[in-house]
Amino acid sequence: MEQISNSQLQEHQQQWPALMGRAMELAASVLSAHPNPRVGCVLEKQGRIVAEGWHEAPGLPHAEAMALAMAGEQAAQATVFVTLEPCSHHGRTGPCSEALINAGVAEVVIAGLDPNPSVAGQGVAALQQAGIRVWQLSDFEARARALNPGYFKRREQGLPLVRLKAAMSLDGRTAMADGEAKWITGAEARADVQRLRLASDAILTGVNTVLLDDPSLNVRPENLRFSEAEQQANSQLLRRQPLRVILDSQLRTPAVARTLGIEGQCLIYTTAEAAGSRSHLAKAELHRVSSESGRVHLASVLESLARDHECNEILVEAGPTLGGAFLSAGLVDEIIVYMAPKILGSDAKPLFEIAGFKSLDHCIELQCQDVRQVGPDVRLLYRPILSTD
Numbered sequence: 001m002e003q004i005s006n007s008q009l010q011e012h013q014q015q016w017p018a019l020m021g022r023a024m025e026l027a028a029s030v031l032s033a034h035p036n037p038r039v040g041c042v043l044e045k046q047g048r049i050v051a052e053g054w055h056e057a058p059g060l061p062h063a064e065a066m067a068l069a070m071a072g073e074q075a076a077q078a079t080v081f082v083t084l085e086p087c088s089h090h091g092r093t094g095p096c097s098e099a100l101i102n103a104g105v106a107e108v109v110i111a112g113l114d115p116n117p118s119v120a121g122q123g124v125a126a127l128q129q130a131g132i133r134v135w136q137l138s139d140f141e142a143r144a145r146a147l148n149p150g151y152f153k154r155r156e157q158g159l160p161l162v163r164l165k166a167a168m169s170l171d172g173r174t175a176m177a178d179g180e181a182k183w184i185t186g187a188e189a190r191a192d193v194q195r196l197r198l199a200s201d202a203i204l205t206g207v208n209t210v211l212l213d214d215p216s217l218n219v220r221p222e223n224l225r226f227s228e229a230e231q232q233a234n235s236q237l238l239r240r241q242p243l244r245v246i247l248d249s250q251l252r253t254p255a256v257a258r259t260l261g262i263e264g265q266c267l268i269y270t271t272a273e274a275a276g277s278r279s280h281l282a283k284a285e286l287h288r289v290s291s292e293s294g295r296v297h298l299a300s301v302l303e304s305l306a307r308d309h310e311c312n313e314i315l316v317e318a319g320p321t322l323g324g325a326f327l328s329a330g331l332v333d334e335i336i337v338y339m340a341p342k343i344l345g346s347d348a349k350p351l352f353e354i355a356g357f358k359s360l361d362h363c364i365e366l367q368c369q370d371v372r373q374v375g376p377d378v379r380l381l382y383r384p385i386l387s388t389d
């Protein structure tokens with residue numbers, strides 16, 4: 001495979017960044033293709049786009065197959081721009097590398113290799129063996145990963161991407177002392193959270209939030225505020241609910257908990273030794289994992305979600321105890337905070353319960369990645385700075 005950067009492109013390749021950019025846009029129009037990656041594809045011939053494709057959901061055509069079907073005979077001698085290496089294996093659909101070879105395309109330009117061990121370079125090799133020139137547009141590699149951060153993390157580390165979301169006041173409080181928390185933020189922020197839920201493969205919370213708030217933890221399409229185009233691009237996704245996951249070391253979740261009774265699958269992770277009530281077992285799939293200080297071992301939960309449920313991205317919507325525990329364990333990839341223009345006072349609950357820091361040397365350092373106004377609230381996106389020790 002030939003690596004080429006934007007600055008090395010020849011005269012006849014000057015359109016390549018724009019065409020790959022378009023393929024990226026197509027991929028991003030779908031919020032999640034779980035458990036598959038989001039992929040976009042553009043076919044170019046004689047300077048114009050002859051077909052476009054994207055992958056919507058497992059079992060549906062891959063981006064390349066969709067574009068080839070749209071192109072018909074025009075696919076012969078076309079240049080293909082695809083955000084991820086074409087697959088080479090027989091999964092739910094046939095291998096895309098074979099379809100591209102059979103269609104007689106001239107060249108294939110990819111943004112990144114597929115970390116899936118049953119593809120990992122073999123898609124490129126199959127194309128090359130058939131005499132098709134394959135390029136990697138190296139300036140797009142980081143964007144290819146950013147399109148599917150959870151997919152890459154699961155394939156490379158056996159763990160899902162963990163996104164921790166919380167709503168807080170200006171003074172960093174997330175609920176009143178008695179647990180009252182509805183609603184700290186406005187309707188726009190709550191619609192944004194609905195999008196986060198839709199893009200996630202699982203929504204995870206702690207048993208205390210279930211006991212105090214009795215949340216549904218589901219996607220409510222009517223609250224998404226989608227445009228018609230967004231509605232269309234995500235029509236498959238809107239037919240499913242993300243998994244709902246409760247971490248409950250002593251099986252205290254009540255059988256009548258709202259989240260157990262609604263459409264979609266619910267999982268409860270507990271410890272091997274938990275002997276609490278099992279009356280809700282009929283409504284939830286129970287997983288027993290090892291414990292740490294008497295509580296569910298968080299890394300084991302994440303490994304199980306990646307391995308047993310193919311979760312690429314999970315959203316933690318918990319209170320300060322579980323949020324603090326995920327952070328202290330170094331298991332968080334992103335923190336999204338919606339900050340409301342309110343002061344809840346010092347009796348209210350904090351954003352994270354993390355005890356024991358004695359000096360600034362102990363603090364968890366974050367990098368702010370994005371700030372935007374959402375209705376009356378401010379949405380902040382942070383990523384922990386990984387220690388280099």
Ligand SMILES: NC(=O)c1ccc[n+]([C@@H]2O[C@H](COP(=O)([O-])OP(=O)(O)OC[C@H]3O[C@@H](n4cnc5c(N)ncnc54)[C@H](OP(=O)(O)O)[C@@H]3O)[C@@H](O)[C@H]2O)c1
Pocket residue numbers: 165166167168173174175176178179180181184205206207208209210212213247248249250252294295296297298317318319320321322323325349
């Ligand atoms: N503002 C917001 O964004 C937001 C979001 C959600 C909740 N809330 C508020 O948060 C409050 C509840 O917060 P909370 O801190 O009490 O509850 P929480 O963080 O939702 O749940 C904590 C519980 O999770 C269980 N757990 C299981 N494994 C754990 C582990 N490894 N580490 C830590 N906990 C583990 C523990 O119970 P066991 O030991 O029994 O398993 C623990 O008590 C409510 O008032 C709710 O309204 C606010």
